[in-house]
Amino acid sequence: MLRYTLMRLGIFVGCFLVVWGLVYSGIAPRGLGNSNGLWIALLALVISAPISFVALRKERDRASVQVAARVDRMKANIEANAGAEDLADDRARAQSQAS
CATH class of the missing domain: 1.20.5 (Single alpha-helices involved in coiled-coils or other helix-helix interfaces)
Structure with a gap:
């Protein structure tokens, strides 16, 4: 169970880093005002969920x-x-x- 949790967390962190790079390079849109960190975390969560489900x-x-x-x-x-x-x-x- 711990292994699964750590693998899932790793996928989320990888997605978070990719989304962070895309947002700060201007490819993906930024969040409104001070919500940029939350925006990046939500995008990473939405992307990592189906990847985790399949992988x-x-x-x-x-x-x-x-x-x-x-x-x-x-x-x-x-x-x-x-x-x-x-x-x-x-x-x-x-x-x-x-x-």
């Missing part, structure tokens, strides 16, 4: 398998804990009825 498909699939496995383990632990609580509760009730 990182395999890495995203690997990350989703890891997340699904982690969720399955958590569900199994919750069910095991619930079963242990039910068993302890049943034993406590049986002891209180026997007394």
Whole structure:
């Protein structure tokens, strides 16, 4: 998961640098007033999103398998804990009825 995040961040930074160069060379339009940094970041985000979607498909699939496995383990632990609580509760009730 960390690898995917770092790769996605790298693509965004690369796009940010390219857009920054295009804006300051005059090829791409500048933002209004003091919003130039925000304009460059938004353009870089819009450009990097589809690139990441296509280029990182395999890495995203690997990350989703890891997340699904982690969720399955958590569900199994919750069910095991619930079963242990039910068993302890049943034993406590049986002891209180026997007394």
